[in-house]
Amino acid sequence: MNREQNYTLLCDFYELTMGNGYLLSGMGDRVSYFDVFFRTVPDGGGFAIAAGLAQVIDYIEHLHFDEEDIAFLRSKGVFSEEFLDYLRTFHFTGDIYAVPEGTPIFPREPILTVRAPAIEAQFVETFLLLSLNHQSLIATKANRIVRAAQGRAVSEFGSRRAQGADGAVEGARAAYIAGCAGSACTLSDQRYGVPAGGTMAHSWVQMFDDEYTAFRTYCEIYPHSATLLVDTYNVLSSGVPNAIRAFKEVLLPQGITQCAIRIDSGDITYLSKKARRMLDDAGLTDCKIVASNSLDETIIRDILLQGARVDSFGVGERLITSKSDPVFGGVYKLSAVEDRDGNIIPKIKISENAAKITNPHFKKVYRLFDRETGKAEADLICVHDETVDDTKPLTIFDPDYTWKKKTLHNFTAKELLVPIFQGGRRVYDCPPVEEIRAYCAEQVERLWDEVKRFENPHNYYVDLSQKLWDIKHDLLQQKG
Amino acid sequence: MNREQNYTLLCDFYELTMGNGYLLSGMGDRVSYFDVFFRTVPDGGGFAIAAGLAQVIDYIEHLHFDEEDIAFLRSKGVFSEEFLDYLRTFHFTGDIYAVPEGTPIFPREPILTVRAPAIEAQFVETFLLLSLNHQSLIATKANRIVRAAQGRAVSEFGSRRAQGADGAVEGARAAYIAGCAGSACTLSDQRYGVPAGGTMAHSWVQMFDDEYTAFRTYCEIYPHSATLLVDTYNVLSSGVPNAIRAFKEVLLPQGITQCAIRIDSGDITYLSKKARRMLDDAGLTDCKIVASNSLDETIIRDILLQGARVDSFGVGERLITSKSDPVFGGVYKLSAVEDRDGNIIPKIKISENAAKITNPHFKKVYRLFDRETGKAEADLICVHDETVDDTKPLTIFDPDYTWKKKTLHNFTAKELLVPIFQGGRRVYDCPPVEEIRAYCAEQVERLWDEVKRFENPHNYYVDLSQKLWDIKHDLLQQKG
Numbered sequence: 001m002n003r004e005q006n007y008t009l010l011c012d013f014y015e016l017t018m019g020n021g022y023l024l025s026g027m028g029d030r031v032s033y034f035d036v037f038f039r040t041v042p043d044g045g046g047f048a049i050a051a052g053l054a055q056v057i058d059y060i061e062h063l064h065f066d067e068e069d070i071a072f073l074r075s076k077g078v079f080s081e082e083f084l085d086y087l088r089t090f091h092f093t094g095d096i097y098a099v100p101e102g103t104p105i106f107p108r109e110p111i112l113t114v115r116a117p118a119i120e121a122q123f124v125e126t127f128l129l130l131s132l133n134h135q136s137l138i139a140t141k142a143n144r145i146v147r148a149a150q151g152r153a154v155s156e157f158g159s160r161r162a163q164g165a166d167g168a169v170e171g172a173r174a175a176y177i178a179g180c181a182g183s184a185c186t187l188s189d190q191r192y193g194v195p196a197g198g199t200m201a202h203s204w205v206q207m208f209d210d211e212y213t214a215f216r217t218y219c220e221i222y223p224h225s226a227t228l229l230v231d232t233y234n235v236l237s238s239g240v241p242n243a244i245r246a247f248k249e250v251l252l253p254q255g256i257t258q259c260a261i262r263i264d265s266g267d268i269t270y271l272s273k274k275a276r277r278m279l280d281d282a283g284l285t286d287c288k289i290v291a292s293n294s295l296d297e298t299i300i301r302d303i304l305l306q307g308a309r310v311d312s313f314g315v316g317e318r319l320i321t322s323k324s325d326p327v328f329g330g331v332y333k334l335s336a337v338e339d340r341d342g343n344i345i346p347k348i349k350i351s352e353n354a355a356k357i358t359n360p361h362f363k364k365v366y367r368l369f370d371r372e373t374g375k376a377e378a379d380l381i382c383v384h385d386e387t388v389d390d391t392k393p394l395t396i397f398d399p400d401y402t403w404k405k406k407t408l409h410n411f412t413a414k415e416l417l418v419p420i421f422q423g424g425r426r427v428y429d430c431p432p433v434e435e436i437r438a439y440c441a442e443q444v445e446r447l448w449d450e451v452k453r454f455e456n457p458h459n460y461y462v463d464l465s466q467k468l469w470d471i472k473h474d475l476l477q478q479k480g
Numbered sequence: 481m482n483r484e485q486n487y488t489l490l491c492d493f494y495e496l497t498m499g500n501g502y503l504l505s506g507m508g509d510r511v512s513y514f515d516v517f518f519r520t521v522p523d524g525g526g527f528a529i530a531a532g533l534a535q536v537i538d539y540i541e542h543l544h545f546d547e548e549d550i551a552f553l554r555s556k557g558v559f560s561e562e563f564l565d566y567l568r569t570f571h572f573t574g575d576i577y578a579v580p581e582g583t584p585i586f587p588r589e590p591i592l593t594v595r596a597p598a599i600e601a602q603f604v605e606t607f608l609l610l611s612l613n614h615q616s617l618i619a620t621k622a623n624r625i626v627r628a629a630q631g632r633a634v635s636e637f638g639s640r641r642a643q644g645a646d647g648a649v650e651g652a653r654a655a656y657i658a659g660c661a662g663s664a665c666t667l668s669d670q671r672y673g674v675p676a677g678g679t680m681a682h683s684w685v686q687m688f689d690d691e692y693t694a695f696r697t698y699c700e701i702y703p704h705s706a707t708l709l710v711d712t713y714n715v716l717s718s719g720v721p722n723a724i725r726a727f728k729e730v731l732l733p734q735g736i737t738q739c740a741i742r743i744d745s746g747d748i749t750y751l752s753k754k755a756r757r758m759l760d761d762a763g764l765t766d767c768k769i770v771a772s773n774s775l776d777e778t779i780i781r782d783i784l785l786q787g788a789r790v791d792s793f794g795v796g797e798r799l800i801t802s803k804s805d806p807v808f809g810g811v812y813k814l815s816a817v818e819d820r821d822g823n824i825i826p827k828i829k830i831s832e833n834a835a836k837i838t839n840p841h842f843k844k845v846y847r848l849f850d851r852e853t854g855k856a857e858a859d860l861i862c863v864h865d866e867t868v869d870d871t872k873p874l875t876i877f878d879p880d881y882t883w884k885k886k887t888l889h890n891f892t893a894k895e896l897l898v899p900i901f902q903g904g905r906r907v908y909d910c911p912p913v914e915e916i917r918a919y920c921a922e923q924v925e926r927l928w929d930e931v932k933r934f935e936n937p938h939n940y941y942v943d944l945s946q947k948l949w950d951i952k953h954d955l956l957q958q959k960g
Contacts, residue, residue: 007645007667009666009667009670010639010645010648010649010665010666010667011666011667012637012639012640012664012665012666012678013664013665013666013669013676013677013678014664014678014679014680014681015678015681016666017678017679017680017702018680018681018683018684020701021680021684021697021698021701021702022687024701025697025701027687030687032683032687034683069670072669072670076676078702078705118687122681122683125640125681126639126640126648127645129640129641130639130640130641130642130644130645130648131644131645133640133641134642134643134644134647137643138643157492159490159492159606159610160492160605160606160609160610160613160810160812161609161610161613161807161808161809162610162614162643162644163614163617163618163642163643163644163646163647163651163801163806164610164614164642164643164644164645164646164647164649164650164651165485165487165490165607165610165611165644165646166643166644166645166646166647167610167614167643167644167646167647168490168606168610169490169644170644171643171644184492184493184494185490185492185493186489186490186491186492186493186496187487187489187490187491189493189552190489190549190552196493196556197493198492198493198494198495198497199494199497200494200497200498200501201494201495201498201602201605202813202814202829203498203512203514203602203813203814204498204501206814206827206828206829207502207507207510207512207598207814207817217501217505218501221500221501221504221505222497222501222558225558232829232830233830233959234830234832265831265832265833265836266832317807317809318807321643321801321806321807322806323806323807326643326801326802326803326806327641327797327798327801327803328641329641329797330640332640333682333683334682334683334686334687337687347686349682349686349712350712350713350714351745352714352745352746353745356745479713
């Protein structure tokens with residue numbers, strides 16, 4: 001997203017028809033609460049990574065209708081002049097609470113809550129979901145891939161296969177937050193400070209009369225960052241020998257031993273082992289091997305298990321689209337309204353599918369950490385006016401199988417949602433991406449290994465307080 | 481993409497390091513030819529739909545480096561001052577040929593060709609691929625879904641699950657080109673003229689004290705476009721009866737019989753049949769039924785086979801991300817360079833995987849239509865200076881199994897690639913989206929049903945001319 005871009009009209013049309021309807025039926029300024037939450041973790045994982053809040057903040061701050069927007073809406077022939085006039089001064093006047101970017105998040109808990117007059121709260125639905133869904137999807141996938149690489153650097157290479165320009169630029173941002181070392185995307189570096197890098201395509205090699213001259217020329221121009229792509233013709237019979245020759249003739253005489261080759265096709269495990277031996281035999285023990293070509297967490301884990309000699313990975317389409325599961329299903333649901341006296345009236349959405357029943361009311365979420373291990377033990381969703389006292393033992397229970405209980409003794413409780421906007425004014429500064437990245441790594445470290453498993457992870461507890469559980473079940477009795 | 485947006489730095493960093501390298505080694509102005517082509521159709525389909533060219537044109541026309549871009553690149557510490565100075569006046573001076581949007585396209589044939597000085601031709605790689613890959617992906621998926629709906633309208637509803645803002649806005653454009661009736665995305669209407677529509681979310685129903693009042697209020701405000709969402713509480717026991725009551729009390733007295741209900745959860749087939757009978761029994765035979773909720777071509781085909789009474793579909797996440805296959809694998813490969821005398825020297829990229837060997841040389845593509853049926857029979861890739869004479873019989877042959885031959889007798893040959901830029905000047909006007917949409921429908925109609933099958937489609941012939949085949953095999957002999 002461009003910071004100068006006005007994305008006000010990036011809304012579903014029904015947000016406007018409903019807005020007009022709320023205004024005409026006198027409900028436009030009725031204070032309403034909406035939660036963003038999701039129901040399942042992509043790829044069957046045990047947790048997701050929150051991302052995309054910075055773009056939400058930017059969107060909210062720039063929310064307004066230009067005269068040309070209003071003229072366009074008038075041309076649709078369905079809106080009242082009263083509503084179009086109202087839009088002239090439309091801006092966001094409400095409160096937003098959200099989980100900071102980089103935080104591990106779990107199904108069913110609010111990751112963002114809006115409290116605002118009905119028209120405003122309804123209107124922002126699409127962009128909020130779009131930004132949080134997209135970047136949380138990519139951050140969650142990138143974190144899996146980074147963990148599979150076991151400390152080896154993973155670079156994001158997928159711009160050309162991204163689903164649109166923002167898919168590339170904000171996708172690279174989300175990947176970096178989740179632990180990637182950098183990106184090929186230059187704009188993501190300029191805009192967000194995601195370190196951009198890259199050296200050569202096959203076309204560089206083809207452009208010269210022969211592979212050796214292509215490599216030698218590159219080493220002469222970039223002696224300190226020569227990563228030579230060795231698979232334009234044949235990796236072992238041509239690429240690696242020509243790279244060795246270029247390194248030895250251009251770099252070693254300058255005392256430079258840091259260099260690299262990149263393998264972008266074929267059997268990475270086999271080729272990397274062979275190439276490693278050839279490089280070592282030539283004395284180029286500092287030369288790194290980079291692998292790319294349709295990688296993801298499964299393939300990386302596999303080739304490392306088989307002993308591939310790869311020092312870092314370039315990951316493209318399968319990261320930037322989260323190819324194996326390309327949808328993050330965040331939803332935006334009404335949880336409460338206020339009456340004229342400011343009393344909060346909880347609202348529920350029923351479904352025959354129990355998993356789709358919403359948690360009513362204005363809520364807060366605590367993450368409970370064990371004091372001894374520092375590990376996250378459970379999240380507890382409470383009504384907004386509850387406080388968890390972490391100086392006393394706390395018994396929590398499964399919201400579906402209520403006889404399943406657990407008592408926490410030595411824990412600290414940390415609130416997950418922090419104020420982002422109050423009365424329309426931003427009260428939160430987004431940290432720079434490096435800080436978010438460090439915070440993300442630290443928070444993922446505080447999850448048990450069982451939650452971080454790729455397959456069949458342990459179900460992290462997301463429980464309801466007794467008070468919230470009672471309110472929910474009273475509403476179910478009334479409506480059911 | 482925003483028309484005022486400068487996407488120049490939406491490039492892979494290696495395009496800049498190579499550009500600097502070409503300049504410093506005296507190859508910057510060497511005329512080069514690059515092709516965009518793809519290798520497999522998503523979802524195992526028989527053809528894809530080309531889209532995304534309009535955004536490529538816009539990108540090329542706005543290509544330039546601001547002083548802040550140059551300062552940013554200088555800060556990376558790897559570029560020569562000569563190159564940074566060159567970028568100050570950088571713009572596109574070459575030629576581009578491309579397949580018009582909405583055209584059915586097939587693996588291995590060029591869908592866009594760039595002829596330009598090496599630095600320029602190399603530089604545009606990422607954005608060209610990104611735009612063509614993204615929109616062709618969505619257009620191809622949307623066309624499958626539209627065909628599955630057998631004439632029923634399909635609306636694109638997926639903005640909230642799109643991979644970024646452009647994923648939503650340009651995705652809606654691509655979906656419309658491929659046959660969708662419209663989109664929920666308001667910005668795509670304003671920007672491209674994709675008809676936007678939508679009525680209410682569950683929150684509208686929840687915001688009122690009861691479902692009937694919510695429906696009645698909506699009908700009063702929008703008597704001519706009332707589509708009531710009937711699954712907030714229970715479709716058959718609450719939603720449909722309340723909708724019938726609201727239609728009868730508000731619309732019928734005004735003589736309005738056009739209205740609709742939308743079912744967004746549960747068993748669409750069962751619920752739509754029951755709802756249809758309830759509506760008919762109430763005399764609301766003109767009331768339409770809209771279905772949504774995680775639909776795609778497979779589910780739509782299935783529920784129609786089972787006799788669902790659905791008049792139109794809203795399709796979200798599975799369309800806007802092409803969920804079942806979310807990557808369109810277009811690549812950008814060097815095919816030739818010119819020597820100082822302007823002679824074209826064909827270039828090839830070898831691979832141990834035969835499918836990854838490129839077609840060398842500056843090429844053109846003919847689509848051969850049977851004069852009698854009007855159906856497309858084959859595409860023929862030729863060298864740029866060849867001409868197909870469609871007044872005489874033509875024998876074509878499979879490029880891999882060359883004994884497989886076919887002789888066309890009564891055919892017309894149409895060139896697929898048209899000039900878009902010449903000498904840096906745009907020579908092509910993009911048609912409005914409605915025209916592209918009509919052209920797409922007409923061209924898909926000219927494919928045999930066997931090619932349009934969802935599973936195991938017939939392999940459409942994409943053959944090489946004898947001259948091109950000979951050139952390719954000579955190069956393979958030299959390099960192999």
